[in-house]
Amino acid sequence: MRQLKILIVDDEEGIVELLQRIYSARGFVVFGATDGIKAVEIFEKERPEVIFIDVHMPFSPIDGIETLERIKAIDKDAPCIMLTRIYDEESIKRAKKAGALHYVTKPFELEDLDRCIEEIKEKLKG
Amino acid sequence: MTQPDPRVEALFQKIAQENIQVHPLLWTAIYQHIGDPVIVINLLMHYYLENNLPIPKEEAKTILKYTKRIEETIKKIASAKDIPEDEPDPLFREIYKKNLRLDPLTYELIVDRVRNDIMVIDLKVSRYLYPFNEEDKKEFISKEDAQVVLRYTHSTLGFLDRLRQATAKKEAF
Numbered sequence: 001m002r003q004l005k006i007l008i009v010d011d012e013e014g015i016v017e018l019l020q021r022i023y024s025a026r027g028f029v030v031f032g033a034t035d036g037i038k039a040v041e042i043f044e045k046e047r048p049e050v051i052f053i054d055v056h057m058p059f060s061p062i063d064g065i066e067t068l069e070r071i072k073a074i075d076k077d078a079p080c081i082m083l084t085r086i087y088d089e090e091s092i093k094r095a096k097k098a099g100a101l102h103y104v105t106k107p108f109e110l111e112d113l114d115r116c117i118e119e120i121k122e123k124l125k126g
Numbered sequence: 127m128t129q130p131d132p133r134v135e136a137l138f139q140k141i142a143q144e145n146i147q148v149h150p151l152l153w154t155a156i157y158q159h160i161g162d163p164v165i166v167i168n169l170l171m172h173y174y175l176e177n178n179l180p181i182p183k184e185e186a187k188t189i190l191k192y193t194k195r196i197e198e199t200i201k202k203i204a205s206a207k208d209i210p211e212d213e214p215d216p217l218f219r220e221i222y223k224k225n226l227r228l229d230p231l232t233y234e235l236i237v238d239r240v241r242n243d244i245m246v247i248d249l250k251v252s253r254y255l256y257p258f259n260e261e262d263k264k265e266f267i268s269k270e271d272a273q274v275v276l277r278y279t280h281s282t283l284g285f286l287d288r289l290r291q292a293t294a295k296k297e298a299f
Contacts, residue, residue, distance in 0.1 A: 012158075012162040012165075012166065014162075014163075014166035014169075014170075014188075014192070015162060015165055015166055015169065018166060018169035018170055018172075018173055019169060021173050022169060022172060022173050022176065025173070025176070025177050056154065056157070056158075058158075058216070058217065085153070085154060085157040085158070085161075105287070105290075106157055106161055106162075106165075107157065107161035107162070107164060107165050107283045107286055107287070108165065108283075109168070109280070109283060110168070110169065110172055
């Protein structure tokens with residue numbers, strides 16, 4: 001069976017690199033981006049089935065919400081999970097409005113991301 | 127680490143009683159320069175343990191790079207006056223400009239919990255780079271030590287989440 005493609009977008013390079021290593025070792029096809037523009041490019045080309053986007057990316061030309069909005073403009077069904085740094089109601093509201101599937105609060109544990117992936121896998125099976 | 131520390135519990139109680147809140151910019155600094163580095167260390171250990179791979183001692187350098195960043199951040203958020211004027215990070219420059227600092231109770235908690243956890247992690251891995259004796263001269267970080275590091279990152283992540291719930295302002299920034 002073809003493995004899921006995952007895209008990880010976070011401006012903390014270490015997080016992107018290690019999530020790529022972990023999920024690649026589990027057999028997923030994993031792409032990483034440390035800025036929103038690059039993430040949109042990868043999305044357009046690779047069409048990953050799971051996308052994790054950090055909301056707060058001060059070193060990215062576009063923030064996580066705008067990255068989400070641009071991805072959704074390409075494919076409104078793209079399953080995006082937002083990684084939020086704080087109980088930031090405004091960002092969560094904007095993310096929901098733009099069609100985010102879930103949000104995970106940072107700092108996260110690996111299990112939090114695993115649960116989101118499992119849920120998407122189940123949905124795709126159904 | 128596993129038993130609730132009465133001192134820490136008392137500090138949390140005081141924070142609740144005094145309705146202490148942490149400025150969103152300081153929380154951003156905590157997330158970005160404490161939370162993220164802890165996540166990286168946590169994921170690094172996960173990767174090697176999950177795949178049953180030997181952990182090269184050079185990874186201790188990676189861990190120490192991140193623990194150093196955490197230590198520096200703790201110093202910076204304690205007192206804005208300690209942040210140098212030529213600070214390259216715009217977030218810290220803004221904190222400096224606004225003269226923001228953590229209140230003493232929250233700072234004490236962070237020092238108590240985060241700094242202690244980080245110190246244990248430092249001690250666990252630094253002996254692979256700077257062996258105390260012949261026995262310490264190993265090429266790989268032991269699984270037992272990796273498990274300890276992982277446990278302490280879980281402890282820090284859990285603490286940060288609790289502190290966030292206790293002190294974060296609810297409005298957007």
